[in-house]
Amino acid sequence: MTTMTPTPAPTDHDPRTRLVVLDMAGTTVADGGLVEQAFTRAAERLGVAPDLAYVRATMGESKISVFRALFGDEELARRANTEFELAYAELVDGGLVTALPGAAGAIAALRDQGRKVALTTGFSRTTQDAILDALGWREIADLTLCPADAGRGRPYPDLVLTALLRTGTDDVRQVAVAGDTSYDMLTGVRAGAAVVAGVLTGAHDRERLTGAGATHVLGSVAELPALLTAREEEV
Structure with missing residues (x-):
């Protein structure tokens, strides 16, 4: 009788963040009510x-x-x-949509660090495209996604997992998610992202963000590139 030796599962894990999934309104785009x-x-x-x-x-x-x-x-x-x-x-x-201070620079810095960036929203594709056009952001990210692109919107993990698949990211632990609401945090947690960062520029406060599973809370998305770099230097 031949004994089959199972192939061991790979144990190596690249801790580097390869994909960053960012919310739009309240995180990278000023909501202003x-x-x-x-x-x-x-x-x-x-x-x-x-x-x-x-x-x-x-x-x-x-x-x-x-x-x-x-x-x-x-x-x-x-x-x-x-x-x-x-x-x-x-x-x-009417010209009432603006980028949050430091958002465009943060996205550029993340991509300069070799990370893919996906912008996500709870709006329809039509509205998302209108915001991108108003800001001149059509080419700012590697990918933009709305709920219709993924199957379900937040708080389900679909947007993050769709971004992972479309960018060819290997592991959910190589994903960082950032947003301003508890629903953003739940989405990141349910998707298995290693970094789930709440930002204080939008709808929900620190307590709600941490209560929904935030691993970090930042003043704004402008702090995210430095956070990811520091985290990787600690490994």
């Missing part, structure tokens, strides 16, 4: 009362999921989502 303004406009057009408390609590989640939870009716949720996207596009066209 635009989500709440767009939601209020959409609610007015539908003749419903805007629940801004719920909108604030679910910042970072896929917008269609927010409307489904609010209205419990698929048709109304889709109508609300369409109106929201139209209202947000109006605000973008």
Whole structure:
């Protein structure tokens, strides 16, 4: 009888961060209350009362999921989502979208360090592209993803895992995720990212970020390149 010797699993692990997945609104892009303004406009057009408390609590989640939870009716949720996207596009066209200080420089620094960068959002592709165009950011990252590209939005891990697959990253432990909401943190944790960094430039505070699993909390995304470099030097 021949005994088969199992092939040992590889034990070597490259600790270097190869892929950085960044949120947009509140993390790299200044929100300035635009989500709440767009939601209020959409609610007015539908003749419903805007629940801004719920909108604030679910910042970072896929917008269609927010409307489904609010209205419990698929048709109304889709109508609300369409109106929201139209209202947000109006605000973008009005020149009200700006990059957060240091964001573009941070993205450039991350790529100069040899890392792939993916920009993700809870908005639709149409709205995401409008923001990228308004900022002149079409070529700033290696990849841009919205929920429709991945299957599900936050807090599911799909956006991060889709970025990993599309960039050819070998290991979830080579991924860093950064965002300003608890949903960003949950997405990173569920995807198995080694670094899940919360930033204090957006919707949620330090307590909510750490409560959702943040491994680090930064003042802004501008601090991320130095954090990743320092972390690798410690290994």
